[in-house]
Amino acid sequence: MSILGTNFNSYDLAEPTVCVAGAMTQSVVVQVGQCGNQVGCRFWDLALREHAHVNKRGLYDEALSSFFRNVDSRKSNSGACCVGGRIQRLKARAVLIDMEEGVVNGILQGPLREVFDSAQLLTDVSGSGNNWAVAHLTYGSAYRESIVNTLRKTAEHCDCLQCFFLIHSMGGGTGSGLGTRVLSLLEEEFPDVCRIVTAMYPSAEDDVITSPYNSVLAMRELTEHADCVLPVENQSLVDIVNKISLMSHGAKPGCVLKKDCTVTSGHGSLSPTEKPFDAMNNIVANLLLNMTSSARFEGSLNMDLNEIAMNLVPFPRLHYLVPSLTPLYTLADVNIPTRRLDQMFSDAFSKDHQLIRADPKHSLYLACALMVRGNVQVSDLRRNIERLRPSLPFVSWNQEGWKTGLCSVPPVGHSHSLLALANNTCVKPTFMELRERFTKLYRKKAHLHHYLHVDGMEQSIFSEALSSLDALIDEYHQLDATKARLTPDAPRLSIAR
Amino acid sequence: MSVVTVQLGQCGNQVGRELFDVMCSDAQDAGRKTHSTAGWERFFRHTTQGDLEARAVLIDMEPKVINHSMSRAAKSGRWRYGETSHFSQKQGSGNNWASGYCVHGPRHRDAVEELVRREVEHCDMLAGFIPMMSVAGGTGSGVGTFVTQCLRDIYPSAFVLNHLTWPYGTGEVIVQNYNSVLTLAHLYQLSDAILVHENDTVHRICSQLLKIKQISFSDINRVIAHQLGGVLQPALTPDSCGAYSRNPLGELVGALACHPEYKLLSVSTIPQMASSSIAFSTFSWPALLKHLRQMLISNTKMEEGIDWQVRPPPASAGRTRTLTAGSFNTSLANLLILRGKDVYSAETGGFGDSAIYTSWLPPDEAFSLWKSPVPFNKYEKSATLVSNSQALLRPLDDMVRKAWNMFASRAYIHQYVKFGISEEDFLDSFTSLEQVISSYTQLQC
Ligand SMILES: Nc1nc2c(ncn2[C@@H]2O[C@H](COP(=O)(O)OP(=O)(O)OP(=O)(O)O)[C@@H](O)[C@H]2O)c(=O)[nH]1
Ligand SMILES: Nc1nc2c(ncn2[C@@H]2O[C@H](COP(=O)(O)OP(=O)(O)O)[C@@H](O)[C@H]2O)c(=O)[nH]1
Ligand SMILES: [Mg+2]
Ligand SMILES: [Mg+2]
Numbered sequence: 001m002s003i004l005g006t007n008f009n010s011y012d013l014a015e016p017t018v019c020v021a022g023a024m025t026q027s028v029v030v031q032v033g034q035c036g037n038q039v040g041c042r043f044w045d046l047a048l049r050e051h052a053h054v055n056k057r058g059l060y061d062e063a064l065s066s067f068f069r070n071v072d073s074r075k076s077n078s079g080a081c082c083v084g085g086r087i088q089r090l091k092a093r094a095v096l097i098d099m100e101e102g103v104v105n106g107i108l109q110g111p112l113r114e115v116f117d118s119a120q121l122l123t124d125v126s127g128s129g130n131n132w133a134v135a136h137l138t139y140g141s142a143y144r145e146s147i148v149n150t151l152r153k154t155a156e157h158c159d160c161l162q163c164f165f166l167i168h169s170m171g172g173g174t175g176s177g178l179g180t181r182v183l184s185l186l187e188e189e190f191p192d193v194c195r196i197v198t199a200m201y202p203s204a205e206d207d208v209i210t211s212p213y214n215s216v217l218a219m220r221e222l223t224e225h226a227d228c229v230l231p232v233e234n235q236s237l238v239d240i241v242n243k244i245s246l247m248s249h250g251a252k253p254g255c256v257l258k259k260d261c262t263v264t265s266g267h268g269s270l271s272p273t274e275k276p277f278d279a280m281n282n283i284v285a286n287l288l289l290n291m292t293s294s295a296r297f298e299g300s301l302n303m304d305l306n307e308i309a310m311n312l313v314p315f316p317r318l319h320y321l322v323p324s325l326t327p328l329y330t331l332a333d334v335n336i337p338t339r340r341l342d343q344m345f346s347d348a349f350s351k352d353h354q355l356i357r358a359d360p361k362h363s364l365y366l367a368c369a370l371m372v373r374g375n376v377q378v379s380d381l382r383r384n385i386e387r388l389r390p391s392l393p394f395v396s397w398n399q400e401g402w403k404t405g406l407c408s409v410p411p412v413g414h415s416h417s418l419l420a421l422a423n424n425t426c427v428k429p430t431f432m433e434l435r436e437r438f439t440k441l442y443r444k445k446a447h448l449h450h451y452l453h454v455d456g457m458e459q460s461i462f463s464e465a466l467s468s469l470d471a472l473i474d475e476y477h478q479l480d481a482t483k484a485r486l487t488p489d490a491p492r493l494s495i496a497r
Numbered sequence: 498m499s500v501v502t503v504q505l506g507q508c509g510n511q512v513g514r515e516l517f518d519v520m521c522s523d524a525q526d527a528g529r530k531t532h533s534t535a536g537w538e539r540f541f542r543h544t545t546q547g548d549l550e551a552r553a554v555l556i557d558m559e560p561k562v563i564n565h566s567m568s569r570a571a572k573s574g575r576w577r578y579g580e581t582s583h584f585s586q587k588q589g590s591g592n593n594w595a596s597g598y599c600v601h602g603p604r605h606r607d608a609v610e611e612l613v614r615r616e617v618e619h620c621d622m623l624a625g626f627i628p629m630m631s632v633a634g635g636t637g638s639g640v641g642t643f644v645t646q647c648l649r650d651i652y653p654s655a656f657v658l659n660h661l662t663w664p665y666g667t668g669e670v671i672v673q674n675y676n677s678v679l680t681l682a683h684l685y686q687l688s689d690a691i692l693v694h695e696n697d698t699v700h701r702i703c704s705q706l707l708k709i710k711q712i713s714f715s716d717i718n719r720v721i722a723h724q725l726g727g728v729l730q731p732a733l734t735p736d737s738c739g740a741y742s743r744n745p746l747g748e749l750v751g752a753l754a755c756h757p758e759y760k761l762l763s764v765s766t767i768p769q770m771a772s773s774s775i776a777f778s779t780f781s782w783p784a785l786l787k788h789l790r791q792m793l794i795s796n797t798k799m800e801e802g803i804d805w806q807v808r809p810p811p812a813s814a815g816r817t818r819t820l821t822a823g824s825f826n827t828s829l830a831n832l833l834i835l836r837g838k839d840v841y842s843a844e845t846g847g848f849g850d851s852a853i854y855t856s857w858l859p860p861d862e863a864f865s866l867w868k869s870p871v872p873f874n875k876y877e878k879s880a881t882l883v884s885n886s887q888a889l890l891r892p893l894d895d896m897v898r899k900a901w902n903m904f905a906s907r908a909y910i911h912q913y914v915k916f917g918i919s920e921e922d923f924l925d926s927f928t929s930l931e932q933v934i935s936s937y938t939q940l941q942c
Contacts, residue, residue: 023560025587062560160587298561300714301669302507306591310635311671314908367671379712382700385667397906400668400899403592406714489898490905493924495931 023083024062025162027292027305028154030182032097033128033135033175035200036168038277041107042285043167044092044115050289053412054297060087063296067093068115069157093158095120095150097182099139099174100127122150128173132214133454133461135177141456143178148185155190162295163194163305165288166226170218171202171211180221187225194306196291197226198284201356201430203235204437210447212437217461219431220468227309228319230287231427233356237280243352244279244328286411287323287355290419293373294407301378303371303405311403312367312423318475321369321421322360324353327414341376341416345384348420349392356430363426364483365394369403371419374410381406395479396487428476435469442466498624498743500539500729501616502553503644506590506637507562508662509630510555514566515718516629517541517551519726521576523874532871535731535741541576542619549576552619554612555583556644558590558601558636582616584608590635594676595916597639598683609644610651617652625656625689625746633664633673638680645687656746659688660725663695666895672909674900679918681893682926685933689746690755692728692762693889694721698798705801706769723874724766727881732834732867742867752865753885754830754858758936763888765789765798766881780878782835782843789833789880790847796826796888809852810941827941828854828886830863837878840868848882855940890937897930 031040051064060070065083072088092115098104101123107113108121122143128135155161164186168175179197186195199222202211222229294303313319326347348370351359372381381404394401411417441447442462451457504513517540524536541549551570555563555578563585571577584605590597617623626648630637641659648657661680664673684691699720703712707720731741734748742748753762767789768780788800795807807824833848851860873879903909904923913923 023564023585023587162588298565300511302559302561302589304559304589304591306588306593307670310591310593310909310912313912314906316911377711377713378717379700379704379709381669382665382667389667397903397908398671400666401671402668403671404669490902492898492901493927493931495928495935 024066025160025295025305026066026093026158027163027165027295028151028158028161029067029092029094029165029167030097030151030186031094032166032168032179032182033172034098034100034103034169035172035277036175036179037096037098037103037107039167039198039200039281039284040094040096041110041112042278042281043288044094044112046282046285046289048090048115050412054409058087060085064090066292066296069093089114091115091117092120093154095122095154097122097147097174097178099124099135099178101125119153120150122146128177129450130171130173130208130210130214131450131454132173132177132217133451133457135173136181136217137177137454137456139174139178140181144185147182148189151186151189161190161193163196164190166195166197167284168197169200169202170215171200171206171208173214175200176214176218180218180225183221183225194309195225195227196305196308197222197229198288199229199231200284201231201233201434203233203238204433206234210441210450212434212441213447213451213462215434216438216469217465219434219472220465223317223468223472226319228313228321230321230323230421231356231430232284232287232323233430234280236355236357237283239352240283240328241279283325283328283355286325287419290325290371290373290411290417291421293409293411294371294405297407297409299405299407299409301404301406303369303403303407307403307405308369308421312369312421314366314398314423315475317472318366318423320423320427322358322424322427323355324348324420324422325355326353326418326420328353341380342384342387344416344418345370345388348418349388354426356427358424358426358430360422360424360426361392363393363424363428364480365392365398365401366423366425366479367398367401367403368392368423369405369421371405371407371421372416373407373418374414374416376406376416378406393483396482425476425480428473428480431469431473431476435466435473438466498539498622498745499542499552499620500624500746501613501620501626502540502551503556503613503626503628503648504553504566505556505628505630505641505644506634507557507631508634509628509637509641510557510562510566511714512660512662512718512721513553513555513629514570515715515722516725517553517570517576518573519719519722519874520730521549521573523726523730525575529871531741532731532869539624539729539731539745550579551576552616553578553582554609554616556585556609556636556640558586558588558597558640560585560587579616582612584612590639592633592670592672592676593635593912593916594639594642594679595913595918597635597641598643598679599639599917601636602640602643605640606643606647610647613648623652623655624744625658626652627658627660627746629660631662631664632677632680633670634676638676642680642683642687645684649687656750657688658746658749659684659691661691661693662721663693663892663896665696665700666892672912674896674903675909675913675923677896678900678926678930679923681933682929685760685929688760689750690753690762691760692725692764692883694724694764695892702769702799706771706799708771720769723769724764724881727766727834727836727873727879728764728883730836730869730873732836732869734867735865741869749832749883752830752832753883754863755885756829758933759829759885761885761889761893761933761937763798763884763886764881765792765884766879767792767800768876768879769800772875775875780876782839782878785878785880786843786845786847789882793828793831793848793882793884793886794826794853795824796886809850825941826887828863828884829940830854830858830865830885832865832867832883834867834869834881834883835878836869836880837872837876838870839878840870887937887940890934893930893937894934897927897934901927
């Protein structure tokens, strides 16, 4: 394949005789529905390119092993090769699920075809018709067995499975319905493995009429069964892509968008040959890449995947983490002075770098993680935290609610980057807007019959999903209400002397 | 006698490597045979091939840091870690003290004890252990606490000195105050003494004294290693009759009057400056010691920005709280270590002054002095002070206050309950640290 061809040649050398098990943990990506699979594909493309860039020796190293298997088709025992040997053929630790064939077939004809085996794919032909109930209940039951088997098989290839990354949209049928069904299967089958969901929320002008239903029904599942959810709004992605293309077209001479910048895919920057979602999906793919970089590469302050929920989720249900990525582009100069590094930190808190339409600075932080890559040291982190802290409201019991990570390997084409994950009440407006759109349909009982026809679907599922969302919004509300109050220190324990 | 160092978690493994580097180069560069021999005996052993190997056990629940530290040490060309002296797993403790203490610690107890046992066997005589770790993460703090407990059980007569790195006050692990409270409360029952470096303080030294622009963890760790080296390298103690002291940990613990309620030790060193400036500076013992004494009583960890207004409270006032008492740092005991040129002429009377100590101990018991004529780490003269005083009261109180505020809302508690640490356990830890805070507060009465 093209990506592997140039950088990761296959060699006919003999394998080393001693086979050591990998020393690191592995993660599995489960991509469901059209959106999930399209985003997932961008992820695999960028992940391969990142590793090809870092891994110059063509050896299957620890870092690669976290998302890829290395198989030798000439070998009998399922062909698995061990860490330290030559790269033979890389296979993504992924499960691809869709109830129609189009997208997955497209992938199988594209440049990524070699990283997936047919055993990793689960497709049907008829689709879910943008109906959560069809996907969650009908397909969910029909495919339950084969989904579990596929997941188990993928998990068996890992000697220490740490995390499932589930990717799907909220607005459609398959992703929101079957994706969330997969989520609870994961919880049942692998209770100790972390579940991080990247969920694409529909914009107000979404072309799926039933998207409010699907989203609210899916939200309840996410609230109850995920460890962390990274909400991403399509409208924000569009805005960011527009800003970047303005940058690249309207830029002063001499300032050019780098070719291998984070938001462009293999075939040059934002060319018309790309699929419409590609530029948007690359942003989400980068989110996943940066979130996992510290688990894959070295750094002076590592941040493992199990530290995300530990640090950012103070109460189990409040696990929605708003992501922001900076810088979204790099200008052509190589030596980046400190001022620009500080700009990266400032941008991470600005409204227009958030992956949902929200303003964290004017809401309340419960906790915030800064995951930095590249040539950034602890003094840069401290300086920026000190600088930004006064303008950021944190909940009274977590005034110093920062989690920091330093990974020494920068993303391809950049000298440094920052991913901020904010547990912030700014998600509330998005959820309230969604609830409003839901209520508008629900009051008129619009399209309800499509759902109620489905075996096992009842109106109570709608009302329960709605009250779950109500409760969630209310919890954020309560926290927001503490913002105005001055909370004194809790009276200390007194001890007998 | 020898000391076995146990490096735990990312911080412990990064700081520990830096410490061995400093101690190795000090022993090699010093060019004084008895000093080198004594230093090597403490912290290194010679392999049959004649290489120097650190008397250390490396423990982490993830592989990356240990791999890095081992290869960095090997690349130094001067010393290395034992080929099989390390233990790591795939998945860290996730910044969760409970996961480290309740799950990883017990699960890997046998493997870790075996590594320690092998290292102890290499020692002709065991002085004790130095477990090194941060208190903010999960492995260093949780597994570190568990391992300290195992060492206590298996080697009841060995000294255990824990070296702890305290996190930046403005936050770097969100549950750092919980992890710190649980660690400190448990270690208080287990160790003989707890030597603390605060990242905030060391960071300031890097920026203000060493003038480093972009400060990395390596820079910070080098300062910690320098200060620790100043304490741990061979010195002549009053009881050692002109030979280097043979029981460094025992004498340290004895000198600092460590007591069930008073175990927190802080360190300060003078001078500290950018290495390019050292050659152009001259030092005199009276000036160095005058500064160091004022740093002690005004609780400043740096030569810069010392508050010269702070004075000991007048003895006649019956040593009750006076207006100055707030900023005056009362000591229980101090250990001063002088290294370099003309140490025998240095006048240290200011540290024996009863006014700087609590009234319970006679000043000749409260103050100890070690000396070595061998200059340390490029400084012609240097003084290191280990102090059992109120110096850590403030940061400890902040830690407990922040953890208590969080606990009041029960935030994050479910993550600990999951691994078997209950609200009751938290309350017990809070109670015992409130006790420590109260004890140190009362030093000034
Ligand atoms: N001074 C110093 N502090 C460090 C270093 N590395 C980490 N820390 C501090 O250690 C704390 C984080 O703990 P770690 O040591 O990374 O955690 P761990 O013990 O490996 O535990 P887990 O990763 O949670 O399993 C923070 O306060 C960091 O600032 C270092 O090299 N030097
Ligand atoms: N960001 C992004 N959103 C997508 C993509 N494809 C579909 N969507 C969004 O997903 C929703 C429709 O769900 P879709 O994934 O097509 O349905 P499914 O295949 O039944 O899960 C709408 O909100 C679309 O805007 C994509 O590739 N990227
Ligand atoms: Mg669709
Ligand atoms: Mg660690």
